[in-house]
Amino acid sequence: MIIDELEKQYSYIFEKELLLEISKIGVLKEVPEAFELIRAGQFVKSMPLLLNGVIKILRNDNDGEELLLYFLEKGDTCAMTLTCCLGETRSEIKAISETPTKLIMIPIEKMDSWLIKYKSWRNFVLNSYQNRFMEMLDAIDSIAFNKMDERLEKYLKNRAKVIDNNILFCTHQEIAFDLHSSRVVISRLLKSLENQGKIKISRNSIELL
Amino acid sequence: MIIDELEKQYSYIFEKELLLEISKIGVLKEVPEAFELIRAGQFVKSMPLLLNGVIKILRNDNDGEELLLYFLEKGDTCAMTLTCCLGETRSEIKAISETPTKLIMIPIEKMDSWLIKYKSWRNFVLNSYQNRFMEMLDAIDSIAFNKMDERLEKYLKNRAKVIDNNILFCTHQEIAFDLHSSRVVISRLLKSLENQGKIKISRNSIELL
DNA sequence: CAATTTATGTAACTATTGTTACTGTATACC
């Protein structure tokens, strides 16, 4: 049954033999919403292929402060896992499921042999790095060049996109954590967005208009 | 003569046959200080191996504003080039030589075949991604979690390290560009660092104490 | 060596963001 799930998302990416290998070796994992998949500082021993759901990737600083880097969606894998697997180093980031999520865990030993054997695997790994690299640049753009109101708007739109829903169910405090700001600031800016007619604020939810 | 330069930096990384291939196919390129190697928006058709010198990698936003991401040193390659080569997309960054620099340019066609043929090449490419990824995280840490005075201090130390000299020859305006700040702010903070006895400011130069 | 350009110092002000403190209000729990 792994192969069915797999083929739905990855059949147009991977060769048939590779799909078979993955379904034999991979371990299906299902996690609920808000499940912590990787903590900063942890060792990583297998790499995930996302079947469905959304995973939030966050950066932690030394004082435990956080910043959202990007979201992973179906068809994505985690670049941090790749680098950790190779370097045998600890994770530098934190991964939390944003929605209930299904993924296939692949033991890292396979990585190198598949890189030789399958062109599609090479492309997948390199493309993953490329995509993550671009999202990091995007994250840098946001914090370096944009003011908090612009960052907030971008955040709301992006988050609505990945969960495919115009209504976000979350508190102002949660947003403040993701943007590394404070609840009061976020409330203030949200209220301003509401006055501009761009959103509608309710308790525990924000609707994008 | 390419092979001599190459062996000095890369003999402990690459197999002998790969070194030979590189020296046959690669094109030696020497650029002076402050030479623009890649502009944002440009197409990239070959990937560089740094033999010596230092290259500054900057991010541009739409309004032409800049932000220093990291420095490349000998033994490094440019991850952006890798992603551009694969994706046939335009460069998202700008690369400027910080010192006179010598590099070997490798046409991208070789990339995929070498990935199959040489384990050392696979490791090199993946390690490059890993290293650049870490430096991006570091850049994000700086702008997200540190105040301008801390960023400035880190910048001065880092820059002194890569050029291996405690005296930096540059103007306050140049620093302001790299940190995406303004000259007045940098002058103010530098003066404060001088008062703390951490640096000595002269015209066109800053000495780290 | 006078004139111009470039680099730096500094003050006064503005804008943005963060902090503290207190309020009201919905929801959950007993």
Next chain:
DNA sequence: GGTATACAGTAACAATAGTTACATAAATTG
């Protein structure tokens, strides 16, 4: 239903960073 808790609104203030404006001094140019 009453109490506690979590969420959101708002005001007043502080800290940081950016802007404008001008002064001074070193270097460069003719």
